Amino acid sequence: MRLIGHRLALYALTLWVAITVNFLLPHLMPGNPIQTMIGKLTGQVTPQEINAIRLSFGGGLNNSLISQYFTYIGQLLHGNLGVSITQSATVSSILISHVPWTIGLIGVSTIISFLVGTVSGALLGWTRGSRLDSLIPTATFFQAVPYFFLGTVMLLVFASNLRWFPVLGAYSQNLVPGWHWAFVASLLRYGELPVISIVLSSVAGWMLGMRNMMITMVAEDFVLMAIAMGLPKRKVIMAAARNAVLPSIANLSLAIGLVVSGALLVELVFNYPGVGDLLLNAISGQDYPLIQGIFLCITLTVLAANLLADLVYLLLDPRTRTEVAP
């Protein structure tokens, strides 16, 4: 439990750093971006809206930086992330309508990718020296391809040319979203190619990492013991894999950030209505409140995923649960 306490404190600190960076950036960057943005907006939106935008950056520029910082934090605590200047809606309401898409897409593909990569990596490590080894160079190549490039190629080949998959979006435009079968089926159908792209780009990383750990584990005494005990091969492999997967999970914190970042871009390629797509629009429209909101939202999600990974690790490794070393 102490471990979880530590991790919680770390993540709280990380969130605070993210929030502070978010606040400081527009204030410290050369060229006064907030003022420029508001200048551009004057006349296009109501003064109330301008006030709301100002408030989301910490209020009037005449106040001291410290007092602006506290105003900003106060606004955040009330869930006020400001108003988008391109979509004339509050940032929080925009996020709420986009985040589920991203969590669904990236969550599903990350889980598939982790499972497939871990299982295949374990087998590759166990059967080292067999013909399966020829998979490794291919896997290395896929590991190095940027997510969005692979997505683009998949889109061109399988959707645009071969027409195996629908082209763009998250569901058929002829359907009204809702919890009925036709819509869910369309959702799954449209999700296939983006999920496959993300899985293909990320699976090699899990696989190669697991393979290395598996090879290291197979050299351990307890695996030889499992064989000496005459256990069935399946159980011997499980004994090694169960230990080899631990570092994989411990490294999730590093990987989740990278996978989420990469996967966000796949949304762009497929016009998937998630946060990644939103981010691109926000960037091209210099919609700073929205960009900041998205950043905080991603940070929060990644930290939550990290915490989840920590809990799984705790569950799988009894050594972390012992408070006193023997």
Added chain:
Amino acid sequence: MRSLRIPRSPKVIIGLSILGFFVFLMIFGPYLAPFSPDNTSFAPLLTPSMHHWFGTTSLGQDIFSQTLVGARATMVVAGVAGLVATMLSIIVGISAGYIGGFTDDGLSLMSNVFLALPGLPLLIVIDSYLPVDSRSNSLVIGLIISLTGWAWGARVLRAQTMSLRNRDFVESSRIIGEKRIRIMFTEVAPNLLPILAASLLFTILYSIGAYVTLAYIGLTSTSVWNWGTMLFWAQSNNAPLSGEWYWFVPPGICIALVGTSLALLNFGIDEFINPRLRAGGLSGRQRRRLGMPRRQRLGLTPVVRSVTTAPRIAVQTEYSVTP
């Protein structure tokens, strides 16, 4: 002290060759390009031909020239970011691991925070606030990327330094009264070389990805050609759906190849650090010829009788016997 001797495996050789090729492009690419990458005087959307090896864009620019010219900015930014980030991780990691105590606590906390922060979104926020002239500056972009990419290396180096700190040769320098800074960089750092190299490769790989991504979403200046900008223009002109594969495939393949070469080199270093990963002895064909199973199964020590048994090698010793 271990010297950095990378095993001469095919992986390392292929990795070095590919990387060497792109380093060559980084230096000479802009001079080798047949046209200016901005030259819009050709017909738009030509498919690859003898005249335009990779075809042309919708503005009539030569894609081959763009690819050659784009190598420089891409590789320079990645290199700068990789080097700076590795420097940062050396300073933070070795100090934390060697000095320990509060210094360690503080620095470790800092690296853990940076590890937990999603790097690319942070990068996007920072970059979106950058004035346009800074965005076209490879050095500035490289420095910002390095800010989000040093933490992993620092963590690994710290762990390794801590294990080195109490070894005999470091201990003895301490007793002799060497200065701490001197011990850290002359005694400890050289022993970290393999891990350092792995960390450098990893950071460069990360930096290429980050830079190309920034360019792809339009956050670097469009006046500097790099492979990401090419993908940006291809995407915004709907090239993937219009079947203009030659527009985005060349830069994408280049990125993937550089990445693959770094990953292959990393393999080599991994095998150097962890000897268990090294493939033992013979290739599959050699083993078959000797009548060995293709792979050695744990718990089934092979029996090879067909081959002439290894001689007990006899070596004359200088030993003389007194009668």
Added chain:
Amino acid sequence: MTTDSMGVDDVVATEVPPGALPTTTYGPIVATTHGDAAMGERILDVRNFSVDYGWGENAVRAVDDVDVHLDRSTVLGIAGESGSGKSTLVYAITRLLRAPGVIRGGEARFNLGTDDEGEHIIDLVNASERELRGVRWSSISIVLQSALSALNPVVRVGSQFEQVLKSHRKDMSKDQRRSRAAALLAMVGLDEDRLDRYPHELSGGQRQRIMIALALTLDPQLVIMDEPTTALDVVTQREIIGELFELRAQLGFAMIFITHDLSLLTELADEIVVMYAGALVERASARELYEAPRHPYSLGLLNSFPPMHGERTELTGIPGSPPDLAHLPTGCSFHPRCPYAMARCTNETPPLVEIKGSDRSVACWLHVGDAGVAVPVELSRVATGTKKFDPATEVAR
């Protein structure tokens, strides 16, 4: 904990659930032999056994043409420094040796027992993976030097017993498995609550006791001990050796005990073989070896460790270090370190020959009866025939 509280007899009689140990079924895998190949009381017979590390030009001979054998319910000690090939030999016999180890020749036959159809003998060298799995742990089990690395770190102690029983005793119920595990822990003097612990939560001595209990789970005929007490402190080491001895007396399994501590072996073993640079250099009964070693290397090993009983003697050890197997000296491999080396030793390899009028063998030019070769007095002593190591007096001590 005291060993006299163990009462192994009671344990076997009352705490093991009846029917928990079905009579061994041999299955279809084992050839029935007859005639001259019959093994009788012999449980393990290894002949002309050679093991290499690596293949082709890089091959190094780690075990060279070794013969060992062992009778039911006896203890064979294998002694030698690290690199002498003692562990390599045993791991190769059980086919557990890791790459790049290769068996290069010889045979290893294991006697599973006799029934109406005759003797059931398995040829370990030619056995398939499935056949080996049938023998492993139920007939041959092994205890490694470091229990911490030999026990799966993320699995509770109880589950490790559970796994073994589940794989080999399919007819046992969950409750039966649990009580069998508890009974085994009681045999090594541990409480049942240890079953719910993870290996890292136990002390080194407890872990090694669990390894021993684990090795006895299926009532094997042969238990291999690979330096089982080397990683422990001296007090725990003595306790465990004492317990081990009682267990062996009660349960009657045969044992191969590998150690570099020859003086420990002389108290434990019935017969001892001494290995040097991959070859056998001496074979004798424990008492004879202890009181009257014939090979200079055996003498050196005996002088390297304090005896477990008797008065202290000066420890002299052996000068030099074990040879590099890839570059063995010519002649007798031991000659560069041997204080009695003669001209002949530098270029002729001595064969392992039986000493006339005894059932012991030695590979040394001193003992071939050459004219003009005077055997030094310390290598020609006569064994007096005092009592061998007795666990009862040992525990009382």
